[in-house]
Amino acid sequence: MSIEWKSWKELPIGKIIPEPATTLKFKTGSWRALRPVLNEDKCIRCLLCWIHCPEPAIIRLEDDLVKIDYDYCKGCGICANVCPVHAIEMKMEGE
Amino acid sequence: MKGKRVGLNGDTAVAFAAKQANVDVVSAYPITPQTIIVETLAKYINNGELDAAFIPVESEHSALSAAVGASLAGARVFTATASQGLALMYEILWIAAGMRTTIVMALGNRAFSPNINIHCSHDDAYAARDTGWIQFFAENVQEAYDLTLQAFKVSEDHRVLFPSIINLDGFILTHSLEGLYVLDDKTVEEFLPPKKPYNPIDPEAPKTYGPLDLYDWYMEHKKLQDYHFNNNVPPVIKEVFEEYAEISGRRYTPVKTMGVEDADIGIMILGSSAGSVRHVVRQLREKGKKVGVISLTQYRPFPKKELVEAVKNLQVLAVMDRSISFGSPGAQLYMDVASTLYNAKHRPLLFNVIYGLGGRDLTPVHIEGVVEKAEEVLKKGEVEEEQIWVGLKE
Ligand code: SF4
Ligand code: SF4
Numbered sequence: 476m477s478i479e480w481k482s483w484k485e486l487p488i489g490k491i492i493p494e495p496a497t498t499l500k501f502k503t504g505s506w507r508a509l510r511p512v513l514n515e516d517k518c519i520r521c522l523l524c525w526i527h528c529p530e531p532a533i534i535r536l537e538d539d540l541v542k543i544d545y546d547y548c549k550g551c552g553i554c555a556n557v558c559p560v561h562a563i564e565m566k567m568e569g570e
Numbered sequence: 571m572k573g574k575r576v577g578l579n580g581d582t583a584v585a586f587a588a589k590q591a592n593v594d595v596v597s598a599y600p601i602t603p604q605t606i607i608v609e610t611l612a613k614y615i616n617n618g619e620l621d622a623a624f625i626p627v628e629s630e631h632s633a634l635s636a637a638v639g640a641s642l643a644g645a646r647v648f649t650a651t652a653s654q655g656l657a658l659m660y661e662i663l664w665i666a667a668g669m670r671t672t673i674v675m676a677l678g679n680r681a682f683s684p685n686i687n688i689h690c691s692h693d694d695a696y697a698a699r700d701t702g703w704i705q706f707f708a709e710n711v712q713e714a715y716d717l718t719l720q721a722f723k724v725s726e727d728h729r730v731l732f733p734s735i736i737n738l739d740g741f742i743l744t745h746s747l748e749g750l751y752v753l754d755d756k757t758v759e760e761f762l763p764p765k766k767p768y769n770p771i772d773p774e775a776p777k778t779y780g781p782l783d784l785y786d787w788y789m790e791h792k793k794l795q796d797y798h799f800n801n802n803v804p805p806v807i808k809e810v811f812e813e814y815a816e817i818s819g820r821r822y823t824p825v826k827t828m829g830v831e832d833a834d835i836g837i838m839i840l841g842s843s844a845g846s847v848r849h850v851v852r853q854l855r856e857k858g859k860k861v862g863v864i865s866l867t868q869y870r871p872f873p874k875k876e877l878v879e880a881v882k883n884l885q886v887l888a889v890m891d892r893s894i895s896f897g898s899p900g901a902q903l904y905m906d907v908a909s910t911l912y913n914a915k916h917r918p919l920l921f922n923v924i925y926g927l928g929g930r931d932l933t934p935v936h937i938e939g940v941v942e943k944a945e946e947v948l949k950k951g952e953v954e955e956e957q958i959w960v961g962l963k964e
C-alpha cells in the first residue's frame with residue numbers, strides 16, 4: 476500500500492497511518508532556511524558532525540568522508556558549529 | 571416489560587450491565603459517586619463471576635489511557651468516573667474519541683470544585699460535550715442499566731466506532747435503590763455478542779497510532795471524525811434502540827416528549843429531574859394548563875432534527891440547566907437549544923433556568939415557578955430576563 480490521499484473522505488478511520496516506516500516519506504528538508512555546504516578538501520574525516528547531527532542527516536561514507544542528506548537536513552547548523560576545521564558553511568537557501 | 575424484577579441502585583445496576591456485557595477490561599480509579607460501580611466490578615472479577623482484567627491505576631488520566639490501549643487492542647472496555655476525575659481525564663477524552671475507541675464509561679454526574687461537593691451537577695457531562703464522545707442521559711436506574719447495554723452495541727458498531735458516556739445523576743441515581751427489570755444473561759449475549767475489533771493493534775501488521783499530524787492533514791482528519799460522528803451515529807442509535815425494544819419491551823428515543831403537541835409552554839431538562847418535571851406538569855395539565863416536557867436520552871450527537879420537531883407547536887420554552895457556563899450567552903443546554911432553533915422555521919421564545927447545582931433539590935414549587943415565569947413571557951410576548959435561578963437563597 477502506498478499513501479496517496481487527496482481528500483478527507485479517503486482517510487483511514489482513527490487517524491492511523493496504515494503502513495510502517497512512513498517517516499521516510501516525510502521530507503523534513505523542506506523546512507530548512509540555511510543549508511550546510513561541505514568543503515571536502517578541508518574535511519579531516521573526524522566524524523564529529525556525523526555524531527552530532529540530530530536528524531541524522533549526515534551520511535557516513537565508506538572512507539569516513541561525510542555527505543549531507545538534504546532530504547532530511549533541517550538546517551540547524553550544529554554540524555557547522557562542531558566542525559573543528561570549519562569545513563561546513565551555512566548558506567541561505569536559494570543563494 | 572421483559573426480564574426479572576430486581577432492586578439495585580444506579581451504580582450496581584450499571585456494574586451489573588457491564589458484567590452482562592462480558593467486558594474484557596475494566597480500567598478505573600475510584601471517585602464518589604461512582605465508586606460502587608468499580609468496586610462491584612472488582613468483586614465480580616475477584617469472585618470469578620466475570621472473566622476480565624481489572625487494571626487498578628493511579629489516576630483517572632491513567633485509567634482512560636489504559637482503556638484506550640485496551641480498546642484499540644480489541645478488548646471490550648468499561649470505565650467509570652465523575653466530576654474531578656473526568657476533568658483529569660480531559661486530555662485523553664479527545665484521544666479516546668479521535669482514535670475511535672469503543673470504550674463505555676459511566677459518569678456519576680457530580681459538581682466541579684470549588685467548593686468541594688460530591689452531589690449532582692451536570693458540569694462534568696457538559697465538559698465532555700466537545701470531545702467526540704457519544705453521550706446518553708439516564709432518567710432513572712432502569713435507564714442507566716438499559717443504556718449501558720445499548721451503549722456497547724452502538725459504540726462497537728463499525729459504522730460508529732466512538733466511545734460512549736452514560737450520565738447518571740450523582741446520588742439521586744447512583745445511590746438510590748430502585749426496582750428495575752434486568753434481562754437474562756443469554757438474551758444479553760445474543761444482543762451483544764463479543765466485540766468485533768476494527769483494525770486492531772497487530773504486531774503482524776504494524777500501523778502508526780496517534781502520529782504527528784500538522785497543517786497538511788490535521789484538518790481533514792477532524793473533518794472525517796466530525797462527519798462520521800454527525801452522520802453515522804444517530805441512525806445506529808435508532809437501530810439499537812429498536813432492537814433493544816424488541817428484547818426488553820422498553821423503547822428508547824433520542825428525544826422524549828410529553829404533551830408538546832398541544833402545549834404553549836415547554837420545559838426542557840436532562841437527567842433524573844425530568845421525572846419530577848413530568849409529575850408536576852401532569853398535575854398542571856389536569857388543571858387545564860397547556861404545558862409540555864422535553865428531555866433528551868441522546869445528548870451527543872445533539873438530536874437537532876428531533877428537537878426542531880418537538881418544539882414546533884410551542885410558544886415558550888424554558889431550558890433548564892444543572893450547570894453554569896461563566897460568561898457564556900447561557901448555560902450549556904440552553905446554548906445548544908438556542909443554536910439549534912435559530913434557523914428553524916418556528917422557534918419558541920426561550921429562557922434559561924439554572925437549578926439544582928451541587929445537589930440542591932428541585933421541588934414541585936420551583937417547577938411551578940418556572941411555569942409561571944413562562945406564562946408571563948407568553949403574555950408579554952417577549953423575554954425580559956433571559957436567565958433565572960430557582961431554589962436560590964435570594
Ligand atoms: S544542519 Fe543540522 S540537520 Fe543539517 S546536516 Fe547539519 S546538523 Fe544535520
Ligand atoms: S566535523 Fe568537519 S572535519 Fe569532521 S567529518 Fe564533519 S565536516 Fe569533516
